Amino acid sequence: MSSAPPRTLADLRRVAEEFWPASTAEGWDRVGLVSGAGDAPLRRVLLAVDAVAATVDEALELGADALLTHHPLLLRGIHTIAEDTSKGALLARLIRGGCALLAAHTNADQPEGGVSAVVAERLGLVSAEAIVPAEGPRPGEVFGIGRVGDLSEATSLREFAERVAAILPETVSGVRVAGDPDRPVRRIALLGGAGDSLLDHPAVRAADVYLTSDLRHHPAQESIEQSLAAGGPALVDVAHWASESLWLEGAAERLSARLPGVEFAVSGLRTDPWSFAVGASRL
Template structure:
């Protein structure tokens, strides 16, 4: 998608950084996160931008083939410390290719999870939830109503199986699909959700009081503990989707917003699946 060119100003990387900071302020990211510009120079012309969940070989190839001047990813390439960017390392090879191609790299991670129109907000919108609120209200300078995750109510109660099918319908295809823990005939109405990895909030009061918790990357022991607690004292059913799938839904809206602010720049959303799993065998349905 692209905006119509207006005026004489040629957009630069500095303009993209200004707009991304306005939409997703770095100060609202979690303290452990690493967001913003990874590589690039402010005065470089900006004509094409690719958006993707991950900076991996496939999306870097795509950005370079597109002639993109910048790649915006949700996941930071340098989230964890590295001590070398030698080209015989995975991250070093990616950075070297981006730099040689004059393609900047920008990450918008937890700062893009929390706001209106962010990752969790977009999942809630596609599910049609009413009365949505953050699971965890963001600390200042986050705007009111911004924060991690969302809670809300379905337009009408559904069985857990029907809810899982609704979730499956809004998510892109992955090998692991939608995994569910709970009675398929249980009626659910109140939903708690968190795009990306969410077992850290299994004990949150807003999750415990929901009928179902939708998230990703639920590990064996935290999920098992939550299920046993729900049996003993009440609690939510669990719906687990692929991490990449839950966060990919945000990209389209992000590209549209960026295009509105930077007319004349072409924004493209990657359609590549960067979920790490290629196939599965022997699963029970």
């Protein structure tokens, strides 16, 4: 029986590009290889939402040859990677530890099996489509920003929020809801990660619920007031990290199937930035 050929970082880049083409990322995004050499051996890869000190520690302790994250470490312009800066220190540790760094961000948000698609699948949405459709790299693929679809049967807003909480890892902020808890809901719009930019989108306004993260006070308040006056969605706000963490397991499985002989692990660390809350109440 023949064994799998030795793998290199170039193999991981190639397969990641097939799954999540860099050309489909938003223009402001920074995806792909951050550090590492293409001919470096690839035996073990860790997947995580964020490249932070804890996940870098985890990757190095695991002996990973690459850390694949959803959020880019170098998204915004920097002018130094000196080791007395947080990002410089992380990159230096990864390089010294022989661990490459790659990111798949908005290019992993939009396709089938992407961030929003996984949330829609876990919630059981039927015939989910993109809120903002785009032309995908594969013919016939549901592709684009967010997802909108129907539950198999209507439920109350409170029961839907409890369903959301059940599929997500626990966080300090939990699941926050704006709307009548007894309101029947069936049509669900969602966007993994920050989503208040779509609050006024017609597909969102036509839904019973909009599920996303990082909703700011004024946009959320204005959306609810508009819903009271003219109809529109209840709002469900979840932790940014939690909504995107669901993507990791499926991504690891797909990569493992294409790159036999390489071990793919998913970080078990919570990188949501909030550590505790006080004074919260259930109204």
